[in-house]
Amino acid sequence: MLVIKDWNTAHWGLIRTAAESYPCHPKVNAFVGPSGGGKTTLMDALRITLGDAKFENHREMGHYIYPKSNWAVVKVAFWNRVDERRPFVAENYRSDEVSVCVRLFKNAGKCDREYYVFDGPFDNLADLGQNPRNYRERLVKYNAYLQLIERAGVTASFRKLMTLRPEEVQYIVDKDPFELFDTVFELKGQKKIQERHDEISAKVGELEQLEVNTIKDLREAELKLVEYEENKRKYEENEARKVELQKINTLLLKRQYWDAKTDLDSLNKEMEKAQQDKNELINEREKLNLSYNNVKSELDHAGQEKSRLEDLSKQSEEQAYKCSEYFVEINTQLKGVNREIETLEAIKAEPLNELEKSLEDERQLFNSLGVNREKLNQEIKAIKEKLSTLAGNKLVLPPWVQNYQNALKQNSIPAIMLANCISIKEEYIKWTVAIEAYLGRERYRTVVEKPFQLETRKLQEKYEYGARICLPSKSKYPVNSKLLHGKYVSLRSALIVENEESIGGYLDYLNNVYLVEDVEEGLKLQAEGYITLTQKGLLQDDDGSLFLRTKDLVLGGPTQKILKENLLTQLSEVQDGLNKVDNDYKEQNEKVEALRERIHLQKERLKLPNKLEIKDSLLKEFKKAEVSKDEARKAHDEVIGRQKAVWERITSISQEMVRVQSEIGMMDEKIQSKENSIKGYQGSIKTVVQLLSKAISDLKENNFDSHAIEFIEVEVKNDHIFQKRDGTEWTESLLKDRQMELRHAIELNNIDSKVINAGIIVMVEQQKLNIDRLNQDLEKAREDRREWQVQLDIAKSALKIHVKETMEQYIEEFTEMASLLGAKASGKFEQNGDDYLQWKLHLKIGFDGKEPKPYFDPGLSKGQRAAVSIMLLLAAVNNSREGTKCSVMFLDEPTSRVDDYRANEIGLLLQKTNMQYFITHQISASLNTVEWVDVGYITSKFRPEEQDYADNIVVETRRLVV
Numbered sequence: 001m002l003v004i005k006d007w008n009t010a011h012w013g014l015i016r017t018a019a020e021s022y023p024c025h026p027k028v029n030a031f032v033g034p035s036g037g038g039k040t041t042l043m044d045a046l047r048i049t050l051g052d053a054k055f056e057n058h059r060e061m062g063h064y065i066y067p068k069s070n071w072a073v074v075k076v077a078f079w080n081r082v083d084e085r086r087p088f089v090a091e092n093y094r095s096d097e098v099s100v101c102v103r104l105f106k107n108a109g110k111c112d113r114e115y116y117v118f119d120g121p122f123d124n125l126a127d128l129g130q131n132p133r134n135y136r137e138r139l140v141k142y143n144a145y146l147q148l149i150e151r152a153g154v155t156a157s158f159r160k161l162m163t164l165r166p167e168e169v170q171y172i173v174d175k176d177p178f179e180l181f182d183t184v185f186e187l188k189g190q191k192k193i194q195e196r197h198d199e200i201s202a203k204v205g206e207l208e209q210l211e212v213n214t215i216k217d218l219r220e221a222e223l224k225l226v227e228y229e230e231n232k233r234k235y236e237e238n239e240a241r242k243v244e245l246q247k248i249n250t251l252l253l254k255r256q257y258w259d260a261k262t263d264l265d266s267l268n269k270e271m272e273k274a275q276q277d278k279n280e281l282i283n284e285r286e287k288l289n290l291s292y293n294n295v296k297s298e299l300d301h302a303g304q305e306k307s308r309l310e311d312l313s314k315q316s317e318e319q320a321y322k323c324s325e326y327f328v329e330i331n332t333q334l335k336g337v338n339r340e341i342e343t344l345e346a347i348k349a350e351p352l353n354e355l356e357k358s359l360e361d362e363r364q365l366f367n368s369l370g371v372n373r374e375k376l377n378q379e380i381k382a383i384k385e386k387l388s389t390l391a392g393n394k395l396v397l398p399p400w401v402q403n404y405q406n407a408l409k410q411n412s413i414p415a416i417m418l419a420n421c422i423s424i425k426e427e428y429i430k431w432t433v434a435i436e437a438y439l440g441r442e443r444y445r446t447v448v449e450k451p452f453q454l455e456t457r458k459l460q461e462k463y464e465y466g467a468r469i470c471l472p473s474k475s476k477y478p479v480n481s482k483l484l485h486g487k488y489v490s491l492r493s494a495l496i497v498e499n500e501e502s503i504g505g506y507l508d509y510l511n512n513v514y515l516v517e518d519v520e521e522g523l524k525l526q527a528e529g530y531i532t533l534t535q536k537g538l539l540q541d542d543d544g545s546l547f548l549r550t551k552d553l554v555l556g557g558p559t560q561k562i563l564k565e566n567l568l569t570q571l572s573e574v575q576d577g578l579n580k581v582d583n584d585y586k587e588q589n590e591k592v593e594a595l596r597e598r599i600h601l602q603k604e605r606l607k608l609p610n611k612l613e614i615k616d617s618l619l620k621e622f623k624k625a626e627v628s629k630d631e632a633r634k635a636h637d638e639v640i641g642r643q644k645a646v647w648e649r650i651t652s653i654s655q656e657m658v659r660v661q662s663e664i665g666m667m668d669e670k671i672q673s674k675e676n677s678i679k680g681y682q683g684s685i686k687t688v689v690q691l692l693s694k695a696i697s698d699l700k701e702n703n704f705d706s707h708a709i710e711f712i713e714v715e716v717k718n719d720h721i722f723q724k725r726d727g728t729e730w731t732e733s734l735l736k737d738r739q740m741e742l743r744h745a746i747e748l749n750n751i752d753s754k755v756i757n758a759g760i761i762v763m764v765e766q767q768k769l770n771i772d773r774l775n776q777d778l779e780k781a782r783e784d785r786r787e788w789q790v791q792l793d794i795a796k797s798a799l800k801i802h803v804k805e806t807m808e809q810y811i812e813e814f815t816e817m818a819s820l821l822g823a824k825a826s827g828k829f830e831q832n833g834d835d836y837l838q839w840k841l842h843l844k845i846g847f848d849g850k851e852p853k854p855y856f857d858p859g860l861s862k863g864q865r866a867a868v869s870i871m872l873l874l875a876a877v878n879n880s881r882e883g884t885k886c887s888v889m890f891l892d893e894p895t896s897r898v899d900d901y902r903a904n905e906i907g908l909l910l911q912k913t914n915m916q917y918f919i920t921h922q923i924s925a926s927l928n929t930v931e932w933v934d935v936g937y938i939t940s941k942f943r944p945e946e947q948d949y950a951d952n953i954v955v956e957t958r959r960l961v962v
Contacts (some may be wrong), residue, residue, distance in 0.1 A: 001084045001918050002153045002887045004046065005077040005097050008124035011066035012074055013041045016949040021077065025934035025959060030911050030921045033939035038950065039920040042937065043890055046918055049076040049100045049145050050154055050888065061104050062111035068948070071105040073129045075122060078152075087152035095120035101128055115145040139548040153887050161682060169891060173856055173869040177830070179842035180855075184810055184841060184876045185274070185803065200791050207785040212408040212782050218774040225767040232764065238749040245742040252735040253698050254712050255722060259732055260692035261713075267688060271681035278674035285667040292660045299653045306650060309643045317634040321630040327625040334618045335609055344608040352602045359595040373585050376578040383571045387564065395419060395554050396563065401444050404465040411459065413452045416472075418506065421498040423556035428494035431515050432562050435491060436535040436555060437548035438513070441467045443555065447502050475504025480511035484530065488514040488521075491533060804829060807841060813875035814843055820908045821867060823847045843872070867906055870894055874913050891919045907932025934959040 006021035015038060031039035041064065044052075065072040077099045080088045088098045099122035103114045110704040116128065116138045128135055140148065149576065175183060290563050356813030386396045397405070397419070408415045422443070424432055444467035448456045453471065480490040492510035497503070513531045516522045522532035522540040531541040537548045553563040699709050715721045722730045811827030831839050844852035847864050855868050870891070895903035910917050911932055921930065930936075934956070940951040 002050075002087055002149070003079045003084050004888060004918075007046060007074070007076045008123070008125060009042075009045055009072070009074045010129055011069040011072040012045050013038060013064055013066065013072075014950045015042065016952055018953070021075070021123065022937060022953065022955060023935065023957070025915070025957075026916050027934045027959070028907065028917045028919065028931070028932060029935045030933040030934045030937070031939060032921045032933075032956075035922060037939040039922070040892060042939070042953075043892065043918055043920060045074040046076055046888075047890055048102050049074060051142075051149060060111060061113060061405060062106060065104055065106065065111070069104060069129075071129045073101055073103050073125045074101055075101045075125055079120065088148075090151060091148055093117070093119045097121060101125070103129060103132060106127075114140075114586045115140045115142060117145070117148070126506065164292045169869055169873060169894065172872045173865050176856070177842050178838075180843070180872070181807070181829075181839050181841035184872075185806070200788065203225065204785065204788050207781060207788055211778065211781040211785055214774065214778045218771065218778060221767060221771045221774055225764065225771065228764040228767055235750055238746060241742045241745055245739065245746070248735060248739050250702070251701060251721065251730060252705075252732065253695065254715070255730065255732050255735055256691065257699060257709065257712060258716055258722075259696035260688050260695050264685065264688045264692060267681050267685045271678060271685070274674050274677045278561070278671060278678065279798040281667060281671045281674065285664060285671065288664045288667060292657070292664060295653060295660060296592060299650065299657055302646060302650045302653060305902050306643075306646045307642050309639065309646055313636070313639045313643055315634070316639050320629075320632040320636040321628040327622075327629045330618060330622045330625050334622055335614070337615045337618060341608065341611050341615060344605050344611065347601045347605045349364050349605065350598060350602055350868065352599065354603065355595060355599045359592065359599060362588065362595060366585070366592050368586055369581060369585045370893050373578065373581045376574055376581060379574045380571065380578065383567050383574065385568055387571070395556070395560075396552070397444075397554055398552060400464070400466065404446075404459065407463055408446075408456065411455065413448065413456055413459075415452070415456065416447040416499055416502050417443075417545075418445045418447075418503055419554045420556070421503055422507075423496045424559055425494055425496055426558055428489070428515065429558045429562065430535050431491075432553065432555075432559050433550065434515075434533050434535060434548065435494070436493070436553055436559070437537050437550040438533055438539060440548075440550070441759075442506070443467075445470065445503075445506055447472050447499075447506075470506070473505025474501055475508055477508050477511060478576065484514050484525070488516060488525065490514055514692060617946065803839065804831065810841075810875055811843065814871060816873045817875060817912065818845050819907050820912060821847070824850075824852050826852050845871075866894070866896075867909075870906055870909060874909055876913075887915065889915045889917050891917065893920045893922060896922065904932060931958075 003026050004024045006023050008018050008021040009015050010017045031042050033039050044059075077097045078088070079096065080086055080093060080098045081096050097120060099118040099120065101116040101118070101122065103116065104111060105114070114132065116135055117140050118138055132139075147249070161629055172180075172183065176513065313623070389396050401417075405415075405417065418439075426436060428435075446456070446465075446467065448469065450471055453469075454887075456469050459465070479492055481493040483489060490511050491513040492507055494515060495510070497507060513533055514525060516525065516532045516534055518534055519538055519540075522534050522538060522545075526540040526542075526545075529542070531539070533539055539546045539548055553559050553566070567659045574947050654792075696709060724730055807827075807829035811829065814827060815825045825844065827841070827843045829839070843855045845855055845868060846852040847860070853859065855872065860868065895906055907930070910919075919933075921933065921936075936956040938954040938956060
């Protein structure tokens with residue numbers, strides 16, 4: 001187990017090298033300070049000694065080297081005692097402490113690191129940084145160093161745990177049950193049984209593949225045997241084919257001779273019959289030609305008449321269309337004029353001059369209402385902006401004040417304005433308006449430190465800031481809290497003031513002003529020489545009296561309530577006024593629009609006489625257009641009737657002509673067919689004569705004499721030599737097909753003759769022996785696979801039992817940690833099947849007496865989710881059942897998302913687990929309220945200009961460092 005004893009740095013960022021190393025507690029050590037104070041920088045210094053180089057915010061190593069140096073050194077001393085099981089003794093380090101130094105250095109623009117290990121204390125960090133060659137014998141290469149600390153207790157998986165980033169810790173609660181199981185099992189680092197299971201599973205897979213390969217070889221050998229036996233059969237069949245081929249050749253010669261002889265006799269008879277039929281068809285075609293010429297002449301005459309009528313129809317149609325179109329146009333115009341006349345006659349006559357004068361008067365009133373309406377809207381907008389500012393807990397300042405304050409912020413000038421530091425006590429709230437009026441622009445007096453005086457005055461001049469800019473002034477007199485005449489309080493004692501040290505001196509004059517209720521009381525005190533201020537705002541002093549009033553209420557506390565009430569009242573009044581103006585505006589707009597419409601109607605009514613004249617003219621033209629339209633339509637209908645009669649006549653003639661043409665075409669086809677037949681017969685006879693001559697020649701070449709050739713006719717008629725055994729006949733085609741089939745088979749056999757020979761029988765026998773051997777190998781592979789499958793089943797069972805025990809122990813740790821927070825917790829480990837990748841870890845937790853719900857329940861608060869995330873993580877690395885001690889853990893701001901109460905509960909968890917913690921904690925004062933931190937290193941980001949380094953780290957020890 002690794003436990004850090006102490007640490008120190010040299011040239012590490014802006015941190016000064018301490019005279020003595022910083023001590024560490026074996027429990028919780030906290031780097032405390034404001035944002036940017038170097039907390040994570042120091043934590044990264046410790047983490048790099050454990051091999052980590054992945055720094056916060058993806059920083060490079062060079063980021064940690066002091067700006068004026070090219071090297072940095074961090075030293076961490078680890079305990080090497082019996083209490084920690086002497087983690088380095090196995091590496092021959094015997095001292096009670098072992099010091100590890102990491103030296104960062106820049107070389108050729110790049111940054112690298114070196115690890116040095118010392119057996120005992122080591123504090124000469126500066127010499128190591130400047131003269132590393134003096135310590136070469138203690139230099140350890142990076143990979144060797146990782147192995148060294150892994151053997152000492154920081155495994156690769158544990159190193160992954162200790163380098164978890166804040167977001168990784170915070171979002172563990174977002175993992176689903178599958179991911180949670182995988183994360184916990186990996187962090188536990190107990191995977192030997194799993195590795196054994198995976199090795200056996202891989203072996204079973206190898207044997208299964210061997211079995212598959214053997215089966216494949218066996219099947220290929222069996223197929224090869226079938227191939228050899230098939231070749232033997234082909235060899236024996238080939239000889240039989242050669243004998244059959246000789247018989248088929250002779251029979252084919254006789255068939256060719258006999259077919260040519262019989263075909264020649266048949267063709268001569270058929271050609272004579274075709275010539276006779278052709279002559280008869282020619283006579284029939286001559287009669288049809290005469291009939292076709294007569295019909296064609298009649299069709300030509302009808303076509304001429306059709307063309308003439310088509311021209312006439314087109315002309316009459318165009319004339320009818322023009323007349324109809326003109327009629328429609330006149331009719332449409334007439335209807336439109338009638339509608340306009342009806343509309344104009346319905347308009348009541350009114351004096352146009354009087355209407356236009358009324359419109360001008362109403363328009364002026366309407367514009368006046370619009371201006372007033374816009375003014376009220378702007379007032380409402382301004383009031384709402386002030387209310388919005390108040391809702392954001394900000395003061396409602398005049399624009400000239402707000403602009404100047406913004407300029408100070410933009411220029412990063414620290415400044416204090418009196419209004420931000422003053423509030424009126426609740427019991428004197430009745431004097432609020434009077435007090436603010438009396439203070440006046442003094443409320444906006446701004447106090448700055450001397451280094452910023454010149455810059456602020458430049459900005460004051462630029463922005464024309466009308467209040468005082470001054471240096472801090474401490475009060476010279478105590479607050480006048482004594483009651484005048486036992487009744488009247490001073491204005492100063494009625495105020496609550498912050499930053500007294502800076503602004504108190506500017507409020508001393510208020511000690512001499514007394515608050516009275518009315519003028520009578522003020523007048524009496526004035527006579528005695530006192531200055532008074534009434535509730536309504538009357539100031540009475542030795543110079544007389546003055547009434548003061550202000551609308552701006554900018555002081556804090558109850559004043560803001562009064563301002564809000566005033567603004568709400570003002571908003572309601574202005575809104576009521578706007579509603580009334582809106583109604584008047586709408587009504588006035590309706591009046592203006594109504595007058596505009598009446599004026600428009602009167603102007604339209606002036607067009608009535610002209611419209612009546614247009615109507616009379618259109619009526620006359622309408623009657624003429626109607627007569628022309630009817631006459632043109634009648635003429636067109638007459639032409640259409642004559643066209644229809646001609647079309648019917650042409651259709652009848654065309655049908656007759658098509659019929660005659662069809663008969664002529666059919667007759668020509670018949671004649672051509674007969675001519676083709678005759679030519680075919682002539683060619684066929686010529687071909688058959690050649691075939692017969694060739695058949696006789698082929699027979700003679702095969703030793704047939706004239707007598708034998710003549711005897712073929714006897715063989716055909718008497719011996720039926722062409723008849724097959726099944727009763728069918730050998731045709732020339734069938735004989736050629738069989739001849740080709742036999743030749744092709746013999747040729748294929750000749751191609752394969754190199755392997756198809758007597759030696760094939762020996763190969764068949766050898767292949768049978770090979771198949772027997774493969775069968776034996778297959779049986780052996782199956783037996784081995786069964787044996788390893790048994791081992792795999794045992795490994796699966798062992799893995800399930802081991803994981804179940806580990807997860808039960810994890811659930812127990814999680815439940816115990818929940819009890820520290822007063823929460824209820826439960827868990828269940830679900831093993832679905834043998835595949836551990838499908839196993840799930842279910843955890844539930846309930847805070848504040850509520851029933852447990854899943855750890856990722858959205859109903860948990862942010863603080864509860866943060867606590868659960870750390871519990872899930874710590875339960876994975878703790879093992880109280882076995883008393884196992886873990887190593888070092890780093891948590892960056894583990895309580896950043898929770899309140900103080902929940903943070904203390906998380907601290908109890910850190911105290912519970914057997915680990916040494918280094919955390920960051922963002923507070924800027926004492927650690928008195930953080931009970932669970934044992935040692936705090938308080939940092940500061942403030943570095944005065946005269947210093948090279950930041951302020952020294954302050955060590956606050958709550959418990960004894962051992």
